[in-house]
Amino acid sequence: MTATADIGVFGLGTMGSALALNLAESGFTVAVSNREAEWIDPFLVEAGPLADRLVGTPALAGFVAALATPRSILFMIPSGAPMDAMIAEIAPLLDPGDTIIDGGNADFNDTRRRAAALKDKGLHFVGMGVSGGEEGARHGPSMMVGGTDHSWTQLQPMLEAIAARFEGDPCVAHLGPDGAGHFVKTVHNGIEYADMQMISEVYGLLRDGAGQTAQSIGRLFEGWREGPLKSYLMDVSATVLSSTDRETGQPMVDVIRDQAGQKGTGRWTLIEALRMGQSASTIEAAVGARGWSSEKDMRAAAEPMLAAGALDTQMPPERDLELALLAGRILSHAQGFRILSAASGEFGWQLDLARISEIWRAGCIIRSALLDDLASAFRGELPHGHLILAPAIRTQLQEAIPALRRVLVAAVSMGVALPALSAGLAWYDTMRRARGTANLIQAQRDFFGHHGFGRLDMAGNHHGTWDEPS
Ligand code: 6PG
Secondary structure, eight states: OOOOBSEEEEOOSHHHHHHHHHHHHTTOOEEEEOSSGGGHHHHHHHTGGGGGGEEEOOSHHHHHHTBOSSOEEEEOSOSSHHHHHHHHHHGGGOOTTOEEEEOSOOOHHHHHHHHHHHHTTTOEEEEEEEESHHHHHHHOOEEEEESOHHHHHHHHHHHHHHSOEETTEESEEEEESTTHHHHHHHHHHHHHHHHHHHHHHHHHIIIIITOOOHHHHHHHHHHHTTSTTOBHHHHHHHHHHHOBOTTTSSBGGGGSOSOOOOOSHHHHHHHHHHHTTOOOHHHHHHHHHHHHHTOHHHHHHHTTTSOOOOOOOOOOOHHHHHHHHHHHHHHHHHHHHHHHHHHHHHHTOOOOHHHHHHHTSSSSTTOBHHHHHHHHHHHSOOGGGOGGGSHHHHHHHHHHHHHHHHHHHHHHHHTOOOHHHHHHHHHHHHHTOSSOSHHHHHHHHHHHHOOOBOOSSSOSOBOOOOOOOO
16 A cells, blocks of 8 residues: 555545545545445445545555555544544554544534644644535535644645635635634534524414415525525525425425424534623524424424414514514624634634634535625724624614514514524614613622622622612
8 A cells, every 4th residue: 555645534424425525526635434344335436537536445554554644534423432432543553743633513622632632642633614514525615624733734735625615715714723623613503503593483484474385485585595695594495495295295394393403513502602601692592492393292282272362463574574584694693703702712712703704605504695794894893893893784783673673573473483583682682782780680699699799880899788678
């Protein structure tokens, strides 16, 4: 075996195969391997002419031996224990300077731990978020890289060659050390959850409030694809709503159980946000709503038992629905970026939020016209580092917020739940008021627990003088 391959890809599942083919198509020689060695030959056959640049290596020792040094080895395997097991197996075969890359959706805490453990052996560990699903991996994903400068120098030419491009700019960046890339990918997914949830909420209002069919909602969404909501998730939503089940002839979405799956990245976003004293209400609402969706039996039992207590109202115009979704999208992105900015401070990463919005403009699941606006906002005047205070974003919100209010008023009156959209507005209304209501919370805490409070007119910690209860 001659050590000539530019990179190794271990794990020939959907994402691993697609990335290996993308690398080969971009002119790199790729050694491929898989735990089940019998997957390798069929993969090479399917690769067709690209197989010329693919080296099938069933044994781990052969896989390592096929790689030019310093080695770059991309693992596309399930996160968690399987990754630790593979590191334990391969690390003894590697030399100082080699880089192991985890391209899965890993918990960034694991990535930090692994990077620190391998550092002692002179090995580099990169946590790389890869977004865009199978299609993205094959023809251009967005990639968020966390790791050492040494690894980035090694990987940059390959990753830039295979990345999605936005007006020529490759959607990949070295965002920081160890867990930075996986953290950013986790927050990307949190925003993805919120965006999907909000689109589904508007679908629910049109279906349950206005009695519209999947096809007609699909047509409406189709019309929004070129407006301010222009995005991959709007495209997907329009397409799936217009699709027909070949078995029954029914709209496809009407035969799908209303119980959402989740693999954990949305929940991780919240856990990390809460740990840092942040809260992303839109993402929280979206994760929570997936949880509620799983209680299908309870909901079926409750429907005839719980009164709606609905009030007379009118469906808002379609333009309001479109703008309400835009407002929700802006607010959920702003919350996601707040988490990134908090993490940047907490871990000393110096995350480049402008660059992150730029590499999310193509290839990834949340790519949208809005991300280009956010990228410009980050590059321009940004009071207090808050996206919702950027002049151009304020202008968009000025038009969209009244529409969001009208949509929520109608939905609340009809008894249709819009948890993520309402959570976004509650955050917006909280953030735009200098005087909140936490003074009463502080008074309550001091009353029952002598916790003390700060005063508006004096420095220091104080206690209240409370009257006797009447
Ligand atoms: C992406 C996606 C992807 C994720 C799925 C499913 O950026 O390409 O985020 O990484 O696996 O979207 O996530 P859930 O199963 O948690 O919905």
